[in-house]
Amino acid sequence: MLAACLIAAFVAVLMPREVVLRWVGAESGVLGIVIATLAGIICPGGPITIFPIAAAFVAIGADTGAAIAFITSWTLLGYARILVWELPFFGGEFVIWRTIISIPLPIIAGFLARFIAGLIARKNSEGGGG
Secondary structure (H helix, E strand, C coil), X not given: CHHHHHHHHHHHHHCCHHHHHHHHCCCCHHHHHHHHHHHHHHCCCCHHHHHHHHHHHHHCCCXXXXXXXXXXXXXXXXXXXXXXXXXXXXXXXXXXXXXXXXXXXXXXXXXXXXXXXXXXXXXXXXXXXX
C-alpha cells in the first residue's frame, strides 16, 4: 500500500500537468479515451496500485472519462490477468472471444462517464447545486 501511494505521488509530481491535460484531459476527445484504455491494458499490478495512479492522474488534470476508461480497461483487458489467470484456466479460444467482446467496453464507459460528468458540471454551473 505504501509503495502504491508513493508511485501515485511520483506520478502526480513528475508528470507535467500540460501533458496530462493534452493527452487525457476533458478536451482530448476520442484520443484521450483510447490512450487511457491502452494505458489500463498495459499497466501491471493490483487495485492497490491502479486506483492511486488513476486518482493521481485525475488530480493533475485527467478527466473522469479517461480515469473510468483506464480502470475499466485494466479490469477487463489487463494483460497480467489474462496471462496469469484466464489463459491457464479457460484456454486460448475463450480468452480471445472474451477479449474481443470486451474491447469496446472501456471506451463506452469512458464516454458515458465524460457525458454524465459534463451534465453534472452544467447543472452545478447553472446554480442547481448538488
